Amino acid sequence: MIIQPLEEFTREPVTLGDHLRRRRLVLGLYQKDVAAQIGVTTSTIWNWENNWSSIALGYMPKVIKFLGYNPIPCPEDLMERLAWYKQVNGLSLELLGAEMGRDPEQLSDWLSGRHTPCRRNRKEVELFLSGHVQGPEAVQRSGAALPEERAVASGSMNSFMARTTSEKP
Numbered sequence: 001m002i003i004q005p006l007e008e009f010t011r012e013p014v015t016l017g018d019h020l021r022r023r024r025l026v027l028g029l030y031q032k033d034v035a036a037q038i039g040v041t042t043s044t045i046w047n048w049e050n051n052w053s054s055i056a057l058g059y060m061p062k063v064i065k066f067l068g069y070n071p072i073p074c075p076e077d078l079m080e081r082l083a084w085y086k087q088v089n090g091l092s093l094e095l096l097g098a099e100m101g102r103d104p105e106q107l108s109d110w111l112s113g114r115h116t117p118c119r120r121n122r123k124e125v126e127l128f129l130s131g132h133v134q135g136p137e138a139v140q141r142s143g144a145a146l147p148e149e150r151a152v153a154s155g156s157m158n159s160f161m162a163r164t165t166s167e168k169p
Helices: 016-027 031-038 042-049 056-065 078-089 093-099 106-114 121-134 149-152 159-166
Strands: none
Touching: 016 031, 016 042, 016 056, 031 042, 031 056, 056 078, 078 093, 078 106, 078 121, 093 106, 093 121
16 A cells, blocks of 8 residues: 655645645644744634735744745845845834834835835845845745655655654753
C-alpha cells in the first residue's frame, strides 16, 4: 500500500495562508500552538489558512518569523518595494514615517499613487531601502525547500520527525 502525501506537501503554496498551513503541518503543530506563538486566536489561524481573512499588518513579522522565510516577493518598482517593506515589517504609515524621517501623509500619497516623489525624494527612498530591504526577520525564500519540506517530498518525513523530535530539549 502506497501512502500518498497530503496535498499541502505536493503543490506549491500560493497564498500566505497556504504557506502558514504547510509550515504548521511540517512542524507537526496544532493551530492552537501556532496561534500561541503568533499571539492570535485559533480561529484566526483557521481563517488565515483557509483564506477567509488576510493577515493583519501587525502580525506579519511574527508570521514571517514562524515560517522561517518571507514568501512575499520583493518587487522591482521603488514605491512597490517601499509598500513591501512596510508590509513585511508590519509598519503603519506613522511607524514607517518615523523610521524614514518622513511625514506619514506624504508616504500615504506616494504609496497610493496620488503623488510621485521628486528625484531627490526617490533617491532618499532608494537609500533607505538599500539599508533596510530585507527587514529583521524577512528572509526572502529563494525557492529552495526547507529541510523538512524536502523530507516530506522524498517520503522520509517519519525519519525526519523522529530525528528532530529527539533533538528537542
